[in-house]
Amino acid sequence: MKMIATARAHPNIAFIKFWGLEDELNRIPANGSLSMNIAPLATTTTVEFDSDLKEDALTLNGVKVTGESLLRAQHFMDRIRRLAGETVYARIHSENNFPMGVGLASSASGFAALALAGTTALGLDLSERALSGLARFGSGSACRSIPGGFVEWLVDPMNGESYAQSMAPPEHWDLADCIVVLSDDHKAVGSEVGMRSAHSSPLQDARVRDADRRLEACRQAILKRDFARLARVTELDSNLMHAVMMTSDPPLYYWHPQSLAVMKAVKAWQGEGLQVTFTLDAGPNVHVITPQENVEEISQCLRRMPGVLDVLIAVPGGPAELVDETGYLRCERYN
Amino acid sequence: MKMIATARAHPNIAFIKFWGLEDELNRIPANGSLSMNIAPLATTTTVEFDSDLKEDALTLNGVKVTGESLLRAQHFMDRIRRLAGETVYARIHSENNFPMGVGLASSASGFAALALAGTTALGLDLSERALSGLARFGSGSACRSIPGGFVEWLVDPMNGESYAQSMAPPEHWDLADCIVVLSDDHKAVGSEVGMRSAHSSPLQDARVRDADRRLEACRQAILKRDFARLARVTELDSNLMHAVMMTSDPPLYYWHPQSLAVMKAVKAWQGEGLQVTFTLDAGPNVHVITPQENVEEISQCLRRMPGVLDVLIAVPGGPAELVDETGYLRCERYN
Numbered sequence: 001m002k003m004i005a006t007a008r009a010h011p012n013i014a015f016i017k018f019w020g021l022e023d024e025l026n027r028i029p030a031n032g033s034l035s036m037n038i039a040p041l042a043t044t045t046t047v048e049f050d051s052d053l054k055e056d057a058l059t060l061n062g063v064k065v066t067g068e069s070l071l072r073a074q075h076f077m078d079r080i081r082r083l084a085g086e087t088v089y090a091r092i093h094s095e096n097n098f099p100m101g102v103g104l105a106s107s108a109s110g111f112a113a114l115a116l117a118g119t120t121a122l123g124l125d126l127s128e129r130a131l132s133g134l135a136r137f138g139s140g141s142a143c144r145s146i147p148g149g150f151v152e153w154l155v156d157p158m159n160g161e162s163y164a165q166s167m168a169p170p171e172h173w174d175l176a177d178c179i180v181v182l183s184d185d186h187k188a189v190g191s192e193v194g195m196r197s198a199h200s201s202p203l204q205d206a207r208v209r210d211a212d213r214r215l216e217a218c219r220q221a222i223l224k225r226d227f228a229r230l231a232r233v234t235e236l237d238s239n240l241m242h243a244v245m246m247t248s249d250p251p252l253y254y255w256h257p258q259s260l261a262v263m264k265a266v267k268a269w270q271g272e273g274l275q276v277t278f279t280l281d282a283g284p285n286v287h288v289i290t291p292q293e294n295v296e297e298i299s300q301c302l303r304r305m306p307g308v309l310d311v312l313i314a315v316p317g318g319p320a321e322l323v324d325e326t327g328y329l330r331c332e333r334y335n
Numbered sequence: 336m337k338m339i340a341t342a343r344a345h346p347n348i349a350f351i352k353f354w355g356l357e358d359e360l361n362r363i364p365a366n367g368s369l370s371m372n373i374a375p376l377a378t379t380t381t382v383e384f385d386s387d388l389k390e391d392a393l394t395l396n397g398v399k400v401t402g403e404s405l406l407r408a409q410h411f412m413d414r415i416r417r418l419a420g421e422t423v424y425a426r427i428h429s430e431n432n433f434p435m436g437v438g439l440a441s442s443a444s445g446f447a448a449l450a451l452a453g454t455t456a457l458g459l460d461l462s463e464r465a466l467s468g469l470a471r472f473g474s475g476s477a478c479r480s481i482p483g484g485f486v487e488w489l490v491d492p493m494n495g496e497s498y499a500q501s502m503a504p505p506e507h508w509d510l511a512d513c514i515v516v517l518s519d520d521h522k523a524v525g526s527e528v529g530m531r532s533a534h535s536s537p538l539q540d541a542r543v544r545d546a547d548r549r550l551e552a553c554r555q556a557i558l559k560r561d562f563a564r565l566a567r568v569t570e571l572d573s574n575l576m577h578a579v580m581m582t583s584d585p586p587l588y589y590w591h592p593q594s595l596a597v598m599k600a601v602k603a604w605q606g607e608g609l610q611v612t613f614t615l616d617a618g619p620n621v622h623v624i625t626p627q628e629n630v631e632e633i634s635q636c637l638r639r640m641p642g643v644l645d646v647l648i649a650v651p652g653g654p655a656e657l658v659d660e661t662g663y664l665r666c667e668r669y670n
Contacts, residue, residue, distance in 0.1 A: 203578060206541035236582055243538060243578030247571055253599060257592035264588060 003049035003088070005120035006324060009112035009145045010037040010317035011104070013177055013287045015234045015279060016211065016218050017241040018140050018153065019191075020198030026160045027136050030198070031211035033153045034218050035144045037170065038177050039317030043109035045094040047117040053089035060094050076111060076138040077118060083134070084122035092118075098312065104179070104285065107192075111138025112145035112320045120322060128319070133163035139192065148319035150222050152215070170316035173225050176295045178288040180302050181310040182258045189252055191282035200249040207240045227291065231270065231277035234289065238279040245282070256284035258307035265305065269298070338384035338423070340455035341659060344447035344480045345372040345652035346439070348512055348622045350569045350614060351546065351553050352576040353475050353488065354526075355533030361495045362471050365533070366546035368488045369553050370479045372505065373512050374652030378444035380429040382452040388424035395429050411446060411473040412453060418469070419457035427453075433647065439514070439620065442527075446473025447480035447655045455657060463654070468498035474527065483654035485557050487550070505651035508560050511630045513623040515637050516645040517593045524587055526617035535584040542575045562626065566605065566612035569624065573614040580617070591619035593642035600640065604633070 012035040020030040056074045058065040065073070073092060081087060092114065096106050115135040119126050126134065128147055136143035136153075144151045147166035150173070156162055198204045214233050221230035245252040259280060266278045266288060276290040276298060290298050292315065299311045347370040355365040391409045393400040400408070408427060416422060427449065431441050450470040454461050461469065463482055471478035471488075479486045482501035485508070491497055533539045549568050556565035580587040594615060601613045601623060611625040611633055625633050627650065634646045 202545035202575065203538045203541050206538050210537035232584075235586065236584075239578075239581045239586065240537065243574075243582060246574045247578060249567075249571075251570065251574065253595075253602065255595060257596040257599070260588075260590060260595050261592040264592070267588065 003090075003121050003123075004046065005117045005322060006044065006046040007113045007116035007120065007320055008042050008044040008323045009109045009116065009320035010039050010042050011098075011106065011109040012037045012141065012144045012151065012317075013279060013289075014141065014144070014281065015230065016215050016237050017281070019241045019244060020195050020204055020208070021140070022155070023160075026162070027140060028160070028162050029140060029153065029155055030204070030208045032155045032215050033141070033144065034151070034167075034215060034222075035141070035153075036150050036175065036177070037145060037148060037317035037319075038179075038314035039170070041098040041104075041109070041312070041314055041317070043094055043096050043106055043113045044323060045092060045110070045113035045117045047090050047092050047114065047121045049086070049088045049090045049121055051088050053091065056089045056092060058092045058094065061096060061100060072138070073114065076114060079134065079137055080115070080118040080122060080124075083119065084124050086122055090118070090121070099181070099310070104181070104283075107139035108141040108145045111135050111142035114138060115142070115146070116320045116322065129163045129165065131320070132165070133161060136162060146320045149316050152219070166319070167219065168222060170318055173222065173316065174292040175316060176290055176292045177314040178290065178295060178299045178302055179312040179314060180262050180286040180288055180305075180308055181312065182256050182262075182286070182307055183284045183309070194245065194252050194282055197248040197250070197252070198244055201244040201247040203240075203247050204244045207244050210240075227275045227277075230289075231275075234277050234279050242280065252282075254282050254284060255280065256307070258305070259284045259286055261307070262286040262288065262302065262305065265301070269301075274298070338425075338456050338458075339381065340452045340657060341379065341381040342448045342451035342455065342655055343377050343379040343658045344444045344451065344655035345374050345377050346433075346441065346444040347372045347476065347479045347486065347652075348614060348624075349476065349479070349616065350565065351550050351572050352616070354576045354579060355530050355539055355543070356475070357490070358495075361497070362475060363495070363497050364475060364488065364490055365539070365543045367490045367550050368476070368479065369486070369502075369550060369557075370476070370488075371485050371510065371512070372480060372483060372652035372654075373514075373649035374505070376433040376439075376444070376647070376649055376652070378429055378431050378441055378448045379658065380427060380445070380448035380452045382425050382427050382449065382456045384421070384423045384425045384456055386423050388426065391424045391427060393427045393429065396431060396435060407473070408449065411449060414469065414472055415450070415453040415457060415459075418454065419459050421457055425453070425456070434516070434645070439516070439618075442474035443476040443480045446470050446477035449473060450477070450481070451655045451657065464498045464500065466655070467500070468496060471497060481655045484651050487554070501654070502554065503557055505653055508557065508651065509627040510651060511625055511627045512649040513625065513630060513634045513637055514647040514649060515597050515621040515623055515643055516647065517591050517597075517621070517642055518619045518644070529580065529587050529617055532583040532585070532587070533579055536579040536582040538575075538582050539579045542579055545575075562610045562612075565624075566610070569612050569614050577615065587617075589617050589619060590615065591642075593640070594619045594621055596640065596642070597621040597623065597637065600636070604636075609633070
């Protein structure tokens with residue numbers, strides 16, 4: 001058996017956010033979440049098990065990874081080994097095709113690709129559901145990068161199962177995500193650490209209690225391609241998460257002044273009748289969502305704003321897939 | 336009887352904010368609030384009743400006021416007339432000694448001065464408590480500009496009474512408020528209108544439910560002059576209010592990008608060991624609170640920041656007082 005496999009996965013942008021775990025051990029989130037995979041942004045990861053290795057080794061875009069980031073990958077590999085009943089270590093090579101160090105989280109696409117490549121290399125053939133459930137142990141939002149298109153992370157704390165599933169394929173809705181890159185700083189506080197303080201905000205319970213209502217509004221907006229409804233619930237949900245962050249102890253301020261400037265520009269464009277909305281993850285960059293027909297106009301306006309380093313254009317992406325080592329698709333896994 | 340009186344009152348800046356009414360008719364706030372009067376900023380108002388008048392007339396800094404603002408003052412004058420059993424109308428001349436049209440709310444100092452001048456001119460001699468309870472019908476936060484120094488607005492929905500009282504005199508704590516003026520726009524949505532939508536935020540209930548804890552923390556911080564504690568609860572409370580605003584339907588974005596830049600500068604200065612904190616009312620201007628010994632250093636840093644139009648320096652102020660028409664103190668009313 002050749003113990004090597006390569007997989008590719010897209011990051012995702014959440015319309016309804018994940019922030020805070022209900023059950024840290026089983027990685028059950030406090031609330032369900034709903035996202036869109038964003039292509040062509042992708043992480044491509046090759047995992048090669050080798051009995052000569054004394055531990056897992058990881059390179060990211062050709063650079064050897066050490067410290068906390070390596071440890072996190074190793075713990076995830078331990079979980080894959082336990083599933084397969086193996087003890088052999090692996091060389092992991094991971095490549096992001098989107099700019100590094102611009103505050104774009106690559107943990108979702110990274111752990112989704114690692115889950116698929118790692119399990120395949122060890123001969124496991126997991127269902128999409130099992131693979132998604134596995135990926136969440138690497139990074140919560142990684143479970144949403146396993147299925148394709150518009151994806152919901154279902155919470156099921158009763159039996160400890162929690163995984164994401166596609167609610168609509170990428171071609172369901174011609175949306176675009178204009179990712180406004182405002183900072184090339186690495187985050188001061190990563191989301192996995194930051195969300196541990198979510199419960200210290202007086203607002204987290206209220207945010208979570210209201211989540212089912214927002215999820216249903218977002219589902220309906222997507223199924224009916226109702227942009228105005230999507231905009232309302234997406235902005236509300238983003239503001240709710242950042243409200244929790246800014247009222248946690250210690251408070252987390254992920255917004256930059258220019259993030260707010262972009263948000264306000266989006267509100268002004270809405271006032272002029274444009275279909276456009278915004279959402280921010282745990283970082284300063286603003287995801288400006290709009291029908292693809294508006295991308296040219298909106299991305300030009302965004303590029304002219306002060307403080308904008310770059311605007312990346314993304315569209316709904318497919319599921320995590322096996323590819324050959326050059327990155328070409330090896331098979332259509334889920335269809 | 337000469338039916339004329341002049342009164343002066345300071346605006347106030349709230350450490351624990353008022354946002355949303357529990358009982359609109361009786362003007363009972365959803366939660367208690369706690370503020371500091373800020374001198375030398377003041378509104379000086381002369382009320383002269385004249386039986387020749389057909390309605391109340393109002394000038395603000397020499398300019399005739401009409402429309403909604405006049406109506407609001409007239410309704411308040413009706414309440415004073417009912418108290419006194421009078422029907423005569425008045426000329427009202429009101430002067431703010433702080434820049435107008437820079438987004439600084441003058442309704443607190445304005446209605447406090449109007450309450451004192453109006454009742455005095457009609458021969459009423461209300462207690463501080465009654466005067467404060469009256470002022471809240473003009474503008475909620477006006478009740479906190481009647482007593483001096485550090486002031487708490489007590490909620491007492493049981494008997495429909497609600498008024499503010501001083502918890503410490505101005506000289507109790509040598510704090511300063513460096514008011515960072517970022518905009519000369521008038522607010523798009525005034526606070527009296529904006530707060531009517533407070534209940535539409537999924538976060539308002541949680542903000543209100545947690546208010547007693549914050550009030551107690553703030554009381555203790557003020558009584559013990561514990562700056563670090565004051566800073567924590569003040570920033571949290573400001574962020575909680577703006578969280579409610581930004582998640583209301585429709586959302587209210589009072590922060591400007593530069594407001595966030597000032598907030599983040601304050602956080603950075605705290606990191607360097609400076610005693611400094613921030614709070615924002617329903618507008619973009621940032622109130623940077625610090626011990627008076629830091630004012631020179633901090634106001635210079637603030638003035639150098641981009642977008643800063645002006646920095647006004649204020650210190651704890653006394654109660655609303657009767658003055659002669661030239662603005663000189665006529666008597667020490669409450670001591």
